[in-house]
Amino acid sequence: xxxxxxxxxxxxxxxxxxxxxxxxxxxxxxxxxxxxxxxxxxxxxxxxxxxxxxxxxxxxxxxxxxxxxxxxxxxxxxxxxxxxxxxxxxxxxxxx
Numbered sequence: 734x735x736x737x738x739x740x741x742x743x744x745x746x747x748x749x750x751x752x753x754x755x756x757x758x759x760x761x762x763x764x765x766x767x768x769x770x771x772x773x774x775x776x777x778x779x780x781x782x783x784x785x786x787x788x789x790x791x792x793x794x795x796x797x798x799x800x801x802x803x804x805x806x807x808x809x810x811x812x813x814x815x816x817x818x819x820x821x822x823x824x825x826x827x828x829x
Contacts, residue, residue: 743769795820 750758762771790798796817803813 802808
C-alpha cells in the first residue's frame, strides 16, 4: 500500500546565498537539523511579521522603539535623549 499524499507537497527550489551567509547558517545548525526546515520557518516568520506588523510594533517597549529609531538614523542623539526623558520610568520594588 502506498503512502498517503501530502496536502501541501514540498517543491524544491534553488536560491543563491552569499558564502558567508551559508557558513553562518551551517554554524548555527547542528548536524541533525534540516537547513530546508530552518529556511521555511524563517520565511514563514518574515511573512507573518509582515502581515502582523502593527502587532509587532505594539509589543515593543517605548525605550526599545527609541533605540531602534536612533540606530536607524531616524532621530539624532539629542532627540533620543529628549524623548527618553519624557518616557515614564518603571519603578521596581525590592523586598527585603
